[in-house]
Amino acid sequence: MKDTLGVLLAGGAGERLFPLTRDRAKPAVTFGGNYRIIDITLSNCINSDLRKVYILTQYKALSLNRHIREGWGTIVASELAEFIEILPPMKRVSENWYMGTADAVYQNIYSIGSEQPKYVLILSGDHIYKMNYGLMMKQHLDAGADVTLATILIDPSESPRFGVVDVDRDARVVGFEEKPKSTQLRSPFNPNMCSGSMGVYLFNTDVLLPALLKDAEDPESSHDFGHDILPKLLDEYRVYAFNFIDENKKEALYWRDVGTLDAYYEANMDVVSVSPVFNLYDKAWPIRTHQRQYPPAKFVFSEPGRTGMAVDSVVSAGCIVSGATVRRSVMSPDVRVNSYAEVESCIIFSHVNIGRHCRIRRAIVDRDVHIPEGSVIGYDAEEDRRNYFVTDSGITVVTRDYSLFESPVAVDYFTSE
Numbered sequence: 001m002k003d004t005l006g007v008l009l010a011g012g013a014g015e016r017l018f019p020l021t022r023d024r025a026k027p028a029v030t031f032g033g034n035y036r037i038i039d040i041t042l043s044n045c046i047n048s049d050l051r052k053v054y055i056l057t058q059y060k061a062l063s064l065n066r067h068i069r070e071g072w073g074t075i076v077a078s079e080l081a082e083f084i085e086i087l088p089p090m091k092r093v094s095e096n097w098y099m100g101t102a103d104a105v106y107q108n109i110y111s112i113g114s115e116q117p118k119y120v121l122i123l124s125g126d127h128i129y130k131m132n133y134g135l136m137m138k139q140h141l142d143a144g145a146d147v148t149l150a151t152i153l154i155d156p157s158e159s160p161r162f163g164v165v166d167v168d169r170d171a172r173v174v175g176f177e178e179k180p181k182s183t184q185l186r187s188p189f190n191p192n193m194c195s196g197s198m199g200v201y202l203f204n205t206d207v208l209l210p211a212l213l214k215d216a217e218d219p220e221s222s223h224d225f226g227h228d229i230l231p232k233l234l235d236e237y238r239v240y241a242f243n244f245i246d247e248n249k250k251e252a253l254y255w256r257d258v259g260t261l262d263a264y265y266e267a268n269m270d271v272v273s274v275s276p277v278f279n280l281y282d283k284a285w286p287i288r289t290h291q292r293q294y295p296p297a298k299f300v301f302s303e304p305g306r307t308g309m310a311v312d313s314v315v316s317a318g319c320i321v322s323g324a325t326v327r328r329s330v331m332s333p334d335v336r337v338n339s340y341a342e343v344e345s346c347i348i349f350s351h352v353n354i355g356r357h358c359r360i361r362r363a364i365v366d367r368d369v370h371i372p373e374g375s376v377i378g379y380d381a382e383e384d385r386r387n388y389f390v391t392d393s394g395i396t397v398v399t400r401d402y403s404l405f406e407s408p409v410a411v412d413y414f415t416s417e
Contacts, residue, residue, distance in 0.1 A: 001049045001134055004202075005117035007105055008045075010038060010125035011058030011089070011098055016260045019389050019399050020366065025057065026259070027125035028064035030349050030367075032271045032280055033316040033330050036067055037258060038125045039289045042084065046075060047247075047285055048133040050121065051082035054111060056104050058089055058097060071290020087111055093216075100223030101199075106212040113209070120208050122201040122225065128267055128278060129198075129255040130247035130285050136202055139171075139242050146207045146237035149173070149230065150200035152244040152255050153193040159183040161257070162196030163226035165241055173239040178227045195241060197226055198255060207237055247285045254278050261391050265364065268330050268347050272314050294318030294333050306339055316350075324354070332367070346378075366399040 014026030021029065027038035038055075045053055057064060065086055076082035087108050089097055098104040105112070105122065112120060119140075121133060131150070140148040151165050159180050166175030169188045177183055185194045203211075211229050215221050221228045233239055246253045254277050258264040270276050280287055294317035299308040301323035310326035316333040323339030332350040337343055341354050344361040348354075352365050355373035362378045365371070377384060377396055384390050389397040 001051070001137060003118040004050060004052070004121055004133075004137065005112060005115050005119070005205075006045055006050050006053035006121045006123055006133075007108070007112065008038075008041060008053055008055045008123045008125050009101055009104055010055050010064065011061075011104060012126065013059045014126070014259070017258075017264060019397055020261070020264075020364070021060070022399070023060060024062075025060050025064045028061075028067060029264070030332055030347075031128070031258070031264075032268060033314040033332050034291055035280075035287060035289045036064075037128070038064065038067075039071075039287060040128050040130075041123055041125055042072060043285075043287045044129075044131050044133065045084075045123075046288065048131075050133055051076050051080075052115065052117070053084045054108065055084065055086045055125070056098070056108060057086055058104075061086075061088065067290055071288075075288065100228075101225045102212060102215055102221075102229050103223035105208075106216050106223070109209060109212060112205070117205055120203045120205050122199075122203070124199045126259060127199070127255065127257055129244075130282075131200070131244065132247055133200075133202075135245055136200070136242045139240070140202050143171070143240050144238060145202075145240040146204050147230065147233055147239045148202040148242050149239070150198040150244055151195040151241045152198055152253060153187055153190055154196040155192075156183055156186075156194050158196065159194065165195040165197055167195050167241045171240050171243070173230075173234065173241050175234070176226065176231045178224075189243070195243075198244060199226075201225055201230070202242075207233070248277075248279055249282070250277055250279070252277065261364070261395060261397065262393050265347065265395050269328070269345065272312055272328055272330055274312070291317070292333065297321075301339065338373075362394060363396040363398055366397070369398055369400055371398070 010027040014021035017026055028036050031037045072084045076084055093107055164177040164183045164185050166185050168174055187193050187195050248254045256267050258267050297315045297319040299321045301308045306323040308321040308323050310321055312328045313326050314330045318334040319331050320336045324337040324341040327344045329343050329346040331348045334350050335348050335352045337354045338356045340356050341358040347364045349367040351368045353370045355371055358371055358375045360377045381390055381394050384396045
């Protein structure tokens with residue numbers, strides 16, 4: 001892995017996670033209380049001994065940039081030529097913003113070349129999974145591959161969400177279908193499943209750079225790896241599939257694209273279950289992040305009808321549950337839930353104050369929101385739609401200007417995103 005450069009794509013607009021992505025990049029969205037979505041992929045890199053990573057940003061990247069600077073800059077050793085470095089769009093080879101995944105890498109071709117890596121690993125910053133990229137590298141070298149892409153077995157009905165890969169019994173890729181409405185392709189290892197691309201690509205550098213240059217000159221290209229680059233390499237190069245090996249070590253493979261509000265909500269609700277599918281507590285595969293200094297969480301009052309408690313929940317540092325009840329919820333740092341309030345099946349971002357007698361369920365509450373005393377959210381979808389954003393499945397998303405709230409709680413520079 002010392003000869004490998006990671007290129008992590010974190011520049012997507014994230015429209016499907018709106019309004020959570022209205023003011024921040026999708027990889028910067030909170031996950032599991034303490035974390036940001038990008039922390040999962042970056043932790044995979046560190047746990048795989050991949051210590052040279054470029055992060056390509058674009059839209060609304062302030063909070064993402066700050067999080068990387070504060071939380072990840074000290075994990076790698078610069079004196080050993082290790083780095084986790086943000087590359088904003090520089091328009092060095094084009095006057096356009098990034099026009100696709102391949103174009104994003106192409107526009108940073110000089111930065112990649114300056115490191116002179118033998119291999120380039122392309123990653124996405126908005127997926128939840130645990131993967132040892134070193135195992136993928138081992139197969140790549142053993143097979144004498146020019147390109148290796150990570151695949152996961154999926155039900156054919158899920159094909160519209162994936163690039164579907166045609167793989168022979170030697171794991172060599174012989175064809176692609178990019179997000180087909182239906183597919184007849186099946187895995188040679190499981191006739192009931194097909195192989196879906198995970199958006200993780202390992203290239204020999206001397207294959208990647210000419211392919212990017214050729215694609216950039218093609219006016220008909222959409223400049224996407226799955227749609228344009230990879231299919232054109234099949235005839236000339238050795239392209240292989242690496243079947244996902246899950247470091248999560250559960251019976252079912254865990255890989256989630258949390259690109260929609262419903263998928264994001266469900267992934268967080270899994271974290272608070274008694275035996276979550278995605279294990280944040282695995283010491284053998286730690287998930288790292290930046291954690292600011294807050295006091296311990298506190299639960300106060302034990303009077304009848306006014307007992308501070310949280311059950312089946314993740315409660316982060318700095319939270320105070322003051323005579324309120326929290327059930328099956330994820331609470332980010334520095335949240336206060338005041339007396340007689342009831343919070344159920346919610347994701348609460350940091351610096352939120354929930355007033356007395358509030359009743360909130362199946363909601364995502366964005367950071368810095370103050371919910372006035374007696375508010376009821378998540379019980380009447382039609383009423384909620386007058387003030388907030390509500391998904392088709394009935395999840396209410398509360399942000400500062402989607403509400404009729406009072407002024408948000410005061411936030412100093414230290415706590416601002």
